[in-house]
Amino acid sequence: LLVLLLMRIFKPERKLKIPIAIGFAIILLSFLAHTAGLGIRWYISGHAPWSNAYESLVYIAWASMLAGVIFMKRSPLTLATTAILASMVLTVAGLQMMDPELTPLVPVLKSYWLSIHVSLIVASYGFLALGALMGFLNLIVMIFNYKGGNSNLKRTMKELTYINEMTLTVGIFLLSIGTFLGGVWANESWGRYWGWDAKETWALVTILVYAFVLHMRLIPGYRGRYAFNMASLVAYGSVIMTYFGVNYYLSGLHSYATGDPVPIPTFVYYVLVILFVVGLGAFFANRNANKVT
Known part of the structure; x- marks a missing residue:
């Protein structure tokens, strides 16, 4: 679907309406099936399915x-991008290191806060991940617009940047509220609201990082689309550290989420190289486009 939508941007005269509509229908049906799967797991386990x-x-x-369904009216590229993102995340969930077995909750998680605090925090990761992927897609569009004269590409970059900002705003809102409520839960469980636990600290770091990204347009020299989209991509590293890094490489009171240290998968290094190359290419392409215009 993403390929078809990009083809329509470059070749607007091509008749792709029917294939695109079929692609949207398949994705929406898959989302409904995904929703049903979560509901069934919740029913069988007897607790919220994010433990x-x-x-x-x-x-x-x-x-x-x-997030893709919410923002798809702004740009059809949003839903196509989230479909790819969801596929990538589900692929990681299917790795051997992930255990899909239904198990009883540990005592500290047997609380109504599991459905509130954890759902907000983890949902924010989805919105922030969409922002990162939208930023990456925008960098690719910038590379194709190195001449700076394609009005369709300019409009697409504007749409993607706008949607990126909205998704990051929703993401940091959910993360902030979830972190605040986590303090309330911590007081009920451990007798203190904040203890600079590794998870708590990195959650705060992530909030500060995204607060900077959303306000960097106020800083002279950081107002361009390239700076914002690149920052939204790099900033997701703080989420990855909060989610994977703390769980598998650090210790703390959130030990119920820890596991044995695992080696970093090889594909991570390839992804970093790709991100670096695309980011560098978009930088020079954007600079050239600004000179032309």
Whole structure:
């Protein structure tokens, strides 16, 4: 679907309406099936289906798809992008290191706060992930617009940047509220609101990082679309550290989410190289386009 939508941008005269409509229908039906799957798992387990790494990844994929459905009216590229994102997240959930088995909750998670605090925090990861992927897609569009004269590409970059900002705003809102409510839960469970636990600290770092990204347009020299989209992509590293890094490489009171340290998958290094190359290419392409215009 994403390929078809990009083809329509470059070749607007091509008749792609029917294939695109079919693609949208398939994605929406898949989202409904995903929603039903979460509901069934909730019913069978008797608790909210985001209590371990596997379940939270499945929920992140669902939340990212929800974000795509919400913002698809702004740009059809949004839903196509979230479909790819959800597929990537579900692929990670299917790795051997993730255990899909239904298990009883540990005592500290047997609370109504599981349905509130964790759902907000994990949902924010889905919205922020969509922002990162929208930023990456915008960088690719910038590379194709290196000459700066394509009005369709300019309009697409404007739409993607606008949607990116909205998704990051929703994401940081959910993360902030979830972190605040997490303090209330911590006081009920451990007798203190904040203890600079590794998870708490990195959640705060993530909030500060995204607060900077959303306000960097107020700083001279950081107002362009390239700076914002690149920052939204890089900023997701703080989410990855909060989610994977703390769970698998650090220790703290959130030990119920920890596991044995695992080696970093090889594909991560390839992804970093691709991101670096695309970011560098978009930088020079954007600079050239600004000179031309």
